[in-house]
Amino acid sequence: MNHLLVTSLLLVASVLAGCANQPSPELRPYTAEESRELALEALSRRGLSFDEYQQKKAELLGQPQKAFAFDQHGEMNAERGLIQHGHSS
Template sequence: MKAVSLVLLMAVLAGCASPGAPELRPYSAEETRELALEALSRRGLSFDEYQQKKAQLLGLPAPFDGQGEMSAQSTVSRHHPAS
C-alpha cells in the first residue's frame, strides 16, 4: 500500500513540475503582418479588393483606383524608379 501511495505521489509531483504551456511572447511586426496576410487570403475577396487590402497592410500605395483599373502613377513608379 505504501508503495502505491508513493508512486501516485511521485506521479502527481512530476505532473506539477512539467511546463503546461509554451512561454507566451508578443508577435513581432513581421509575424503580425504575415498573420494578417494569411487571414486576408482566406477571406474570399475579389481580386481588386484583395490587392487594395494587401497594399494597405504592406503600407504601399493601392495599385488600383476606384474603378478597378491600374493607376498610371503607381505603374510608372514601379517600372521607373525615381533618380
C-alpha cells in the same frame, strides 16, 4: 518500514504528476513581421474579389495603390506603360 514505503510512493507520485503536466506555451507578443504575416494569411482566406484583395494587401504592406485598368478589348491591362517589342501600344 511503512513510513519509507509511504514516502517512496509520494515521491514517485509527485515525480509522475510533474512529468504529466504539459508545459505552457511561451506567452510573448508577436513581432511586427509575424503580425503582418498573420494578417496576410487571414486576408487570403476571406474570399475577396481581386480588386478588394489588392487594395487590402496594399494597405497592410503600406504600399501605394497600383492602378489597374481595362483596355478597350475587355482584357485587363496591369502594365499600361510597358512597351512590348513587335506590338504597337
